[in-house]
Amino acid sequence: MIWPAFVWPVLATTAQAAQCPRSGTLGTSRILTVDAAATPRVGLKSFPQTLPLADHEVVLTFDDGPWLRTTPRVLAALAEQCVHATFFLIGKPASQHPEMVRRIAAEGHTVAHHTWSHRSLKRIKPDAAVQEINHGISAVEVALHGTATTTPTTPFFRFPGFESTPATLDLLQSRGIVVFGADLWASDWNRMTPKQELKLITDRLNAAGKGIILFHDTKAQTAAMLPAFLRYLRDNGYHVVQVAPAEPAAAGRH
Structure with a gap:
């Protein structure tokens, strides 16, 4: 369906997610397709607008993988609850562990991008960015x-x-690439117990509502906390809403 204009401009459509074969699971409620144009x-932490989510809807995203010690644990927790997320992968570990990248995609998750080596693009020269x-x-x-593209x-x-930077934002927009910020985060770059993170x-x-x-799927504390968090969402x-591109870009690959 198309979201009503009073909720959001015509920029996204929704689709039904596949039914989970196990009862009593959280599941993925719908797929939200995002039009880059x-x-x-x-993401309200960085930009004035975010996705058109209803109250009590969340999009789960994981950064910095793949990481062999923890990404499989994250995938197992998501699979147990029939939940699909978006993984913003770093190119260097992706090139070292292509089988894990293919596993993420094969299990139905959205595979997105997070640079080659996680350098700050604000602190290096434009060409390097x-x-x-x-x-x-x-x-x-x-x-x-x-295929390299x-x-x-x-x-x-x-x-x-x-x-x-303004230049990198403009570059990505000109190439039809959606920049994701976030609306809230677990601050899992700080050391804490899984219970504290939960x-x-x-x-x-609960404060944000959606x-x-x-x-970060690279964090052991997050991998340990995730099953309890998914149960919390269910209960x-x-x-959970999965995001996907409005139109496949694969046809334009070169």
């Missing part, structure tokens, strides 16, 4: 499809540390 940037973006995209595409299959990107993120979610949530009336 109409909504080039989302473009190279970080392109090299990262190409590495993930090679892992997924065996700077045109991403899924045109979603997140800046390391959310550190963008309380922090549930408190923040939103794009940022985790407290939250619904």
Whole structure:
């Protein structure tokens, strides 16, 4: 369906998610397709607009993978609850572990981009920033499809540390790539116990009511906390929304 104009401009459509074969699971409630031309940037921590989510809807996102020690644990927790998320992958580990990239995609998750080596694009020269973006995209595409290209299959990107510049934002917009910020996060770059992280993120979610949530699948504490968090979502009336590009970009790969 098309979202009503009073909720959001005509920029996204929804689709039914596949039914989970197991009863009593959280599941993925719907797929929200995002049109890069109409909504080039989302996430209230960085931008004035975000995705058109209803109350108690969340988009789960994970940064910095793949990481062999923890990403499989995150995938297992998501699979147990039939939940689909978005993984913003770094190109260097993606090139080292292409089988994990393909597993993420094969399990139905959205594979997105997070540069080649996680350098701050705000603190390096413009040419180096473009190279970080392109090299990262190409590495993930090679892992997924065996073809080097700077045109991403899924045109979603997140800046390391959310550190963008006007030039890099304009570049990504000109290439039809949606920049994802976040609406709330678990602060899992700080050391804490899984129990502490669970309380922090549930408190923040209850205050916000909905939103794009940022985790890191490279963090052991997050991998340990995630099953309890998904059960919390299930038991407290939250619904998981998966994001996908409005139109497949694969046809334009070169």
